[in-house]
Amino acid sequence: MIPRVLLVLCVAAAAVPAPAADFPDVPVPKGARGERVSDHMRYNGLDMRASRYAIDQPVDKVRAFYLRQWKDKVADTALDGGGSVLGYMDRGRHYVTVALRPAGRGTEATIGVMRLPLEDVAPDAVGKGFARLPRTEVAEDIVYLDTPRQVRTLSMGNAHSPFQNERFYTRTLGAQGYAREPGDACQASSQVCQVRYTRDRERITVTAMRQEQGTAIVAVIE
Structure with a gap:
């Protein structure tokens, strides 16, 4: 029901240094051209850092680079279409994933570094504090801690129509003092x-x- 929201599409403001993030560096092959997606974000209650890069090497060669780096400590999972996801536990405190996908004759890689929590994340942490219609599933709750406004993005889904969701948020947020900006009218038939x-x-x-099947909802809170 819910399409996965690409992290890079959610970055809504310029990054500033994050306080005491202390994430480990992840090696990249020589010749990689990359950028940081977020220096510090909270993904479904877990602190993490995300980056990506492209390189003019096939997936197998990039994959071999990480197998040499991490040896028998790496988990290697094949993806449809010739890609691969590599996982590595760094000193028992962070879990690193590198997702590799073919891009023409080269490879596109997405790196995630997740800090393992000292305690279990509370079951209601994902989506907490944001009103939702009954039986709404929250797939992703991301807070960009390295943006001046600490932008929060929620990816959700339910069986209600787009119009029903719009009516719900207009009423609910209006009661909280939010004003609806003028824009295209939402109709019962709107896609x-x-x-x-x-x-x-x-x-x-x-x-x-x-x-x-149902409706996908993305809320960006600034």
Whole structure:
């Protein structure tokens, strides 16, 4: 029901240094051209860092680079289409994943470094504090801690229509003092409804998109 939201599409502001993130460096092959997606974000209650790079080498060669680096401590999982996901536990405190996918004659890689929690994440931590219609599933709850406004993005899904979701958030956020900005009207037949709500300097943008099964909702809180 819920399409996976690419992390890079969620970055909504310029990054600033994160306080005391202390993530380990992850090796990359020579010739890689990359960028940081987020220096410090909280993904479904877990602290992590994300980056990506492209390189003019096939997946097998890049994969071999990491197998040499991490030897028998690496978990190697094949992906459909010729890709691979490599996992590595760094000193028992962080878990590193490198997802490799073919891109023409080269490879695109996405690196995630997740800090393992000292305690279990509370079951209600994902989506906490953001109102939702009944039987709404929260797939992703991301807070970008390295942005000035600490932007939060939620990816959700339910069986209600885009119009029903828009009506719910207009009522609920209106009761919290948010004003609905003028924009395209959302109709009962609408396939996509996107609305921005503002309260002083705060902004919430909710996009509801009809899918084959149910509706996908993305909320960006700034």
